[in-house]
Amino acid sequence: MQELINRAKELLESGEVARVLGWKAGDLPYNPEPAYFEKAEDLKDFVYNGFCGANLSKYMIEASKLEGKTMVCLKPCDTYSFNQLIKEHRVDRDKAYIVGVGCKGKLDIEKAKKLGIKGIESVSGAEMSDACDTLTFQTIYGEKSCAYADAMLERCHVCKGKDHMIYDEIIGESRDTKDAERFAEVEMIEAMSPAEKFAFFQEELSKCIRCNACRNVCPACSCRKCVFDSTKFDSAQKANVDSFEEKMFHVIRAFHVAGRCTDCGECSRVCPQGIRLHLFNRKYIKDINELYGEFQAGADAEARGPLTNFTFDDCEPSIVAERG
Amino acid sequence: MSIETNEFRPKIVAFCCNWCSYAGADLAGSSRLAYPADVKIIRVPCSCRVNPMFILRAFEKGADGVILCGCHPGDCHYTTGNYYARRRMTLLFSMLDYIGVENGRTRVEWVSAAEGVKFSQTMNEFVEKIHSLGKNVRLGDLRCKN
Numbered sequence: 001m002q003e004l005i006n007r008a009k010e011l012l013e014s015g016e017v018a019r020v021l022g023w024k025a026g027d028l029p030y031n032p033e034p035a036y037f038e039k040a041e042d043l044k045d046f047v048y049n050g051f052c053g054a055n056l057s058k059y060m061i062e063a064s065k066l067e068g069k070t071m072v073c074l075k076p077c078d079t080y081s082f083n084q085l086i087k088e089h090r091v092d093r094d095k096a097y098i099v100g101v102g103c104k105g106k107l108d109i110e111k112a113k114k115l116g117i118k119g120i121e122s123v124s125g126a127e128m129s130d131a132c133d134t135l136t137f138q139t140i141y142g143e144k145s146c147a148y149a150d151a152m153l154e155r156c157h158v159c160k161g162k163d164h165m166i167y168d169e170i171i172g173e174s175r176d177t178k179d180a181e182r183f184a185e186v187e188m189i190e191a192m193s194p195a196e197k198f199a200f201f202q203e204e205l206s207k208c209i210r211c212n213a214c215r216n217v218c219p220a221c222s223c224r225k226c227v228f229d230s231t232k233f234d235s236a237q238k239a240n241v242d243s244f245e246e247k248m249f250h251v252i253r254a255f256h257v258a259g260r261c262t263d264c265g266e267c268s269r270v271c272p273q274g275i276r277l278h279l280f281n282r283k284y285i286k287d288i289n290e291l292y293g294e295f296q297a298g299a300d301a302e303a304r305g306p307l308t309n310f311t312f313d314d315c316e317p318s319i320v321a322e323r324g
Numbered sequence: 325m326s327i328e329t330n331e332f333r334p335k336i337v338a339f340c341c342n343w344c345s346y347a348g349a350d351l352a353g354s355s356r357l358a359y360p361a362d363v364k365i366i367r368v369p370c371s372c373r374v375n376p377m378f379i380l381r382a383f384e385k386g387a388d389g390v391i392l393c394g395c396h397p398g399d400c401h402y403t404t405g406n407y408y409a410r411r412r413m414t415l416l417f418s419m420l421d422y423i424g425v426e427n428g429r430t431r432v433e434w435v436s437a438a439e440g441v442k443f444s445q446t447m448n449e450f451v452e453k454i455h456s457l458g459k460n461v462r463l464g465d466l467r468c469k470n
Contacts, residue, residue, distance in 0.1 A: 198424025198462050244463050248380045251419055255376050258415055287418050310407035317410065317432040320417040
């Protein structure tokens, strides 16, 4: 982390960048928040540890409109989103100085809490320089610990890889964290009967409080005007949402980013109700891969998205019924 | 004919493209080909105009089945519209299947302006299919029900 701060200081002092976009400590030991640093002395608050899950690429949309360059810290998975935003002309590559930061898997405090670790006062073992094998928590009930992998975000278990797709320089080491199959959950649901599927999603989505956090955090959801803000759309407010509208919201939300979603997993990370929203996005990704060829959004900034493209011999929609 | 109040009459929404399928429906009508009155046709400029939300909204408002008809691939009035619609609908139908909506409730059929027979056949088949699936209970606005 010190290396990162030193480099940020250098860039700020030389005037090469006007601001640094990174993370600062939050009010709890496990919730660092995205922050801008405009002066070298402010960097004392800078943090980068296992809890810095936030994808900063979406912040670059606003930062691209500001005077001067912004140094932005992007994890390997965030660089996919950044590439995708370049493709959509939402960010300005020339306004960004991209520091690819290493990633040893990001943590989900809810998972630690589920392991019975409560009343957390401080955490150690999550710094970038640590081995990231065990997490040690100082809690009001004494010291507790758990394996790093047990508290990792779902998305890190199915990591796309630790290579940065776009960067100006790389600071920090990464460690491979993939230990599960990306589409395993989707396949499990696909194997259910229609009634079971319906019950599963009914249960999952009835938790939705329509806070719009998933939409607001999503780097692909960057429209200035959003369909969900329209007063003509029935699920604009929770007050008039019924069981179907919840599904409609999530199906449409995922459809709007289909072919552009890089599977960064931010939607599931921020959901205050713990809805596994990536199940929708991943279903679209799986279908696109199966029907239109392997496609990873954001792997480069040029390839045409699968939904803005076609071939003459695409399958017919009846394939959905045929493959069962 | 007596009015059977208990008999299930499905509500079917058919989105028809202005240039082919709507003319196909017209031909079916002027050729005196029968197709069920349960089919309500909505004319759209191109099959590509159909936003996935249209389909969801139709279900929400009580449709039991939704069918999209457009020009045959390659014959689109706007050259490529139906190719995009084809990809979109494939993904949407797959998603509806994934959340537990029976996949027989949605369908895409390419009907040209000369295919009045195909139009009436398709609609007869589709209505029969929805009949066998029964009322759409999984989707739909629950507030409208008693």
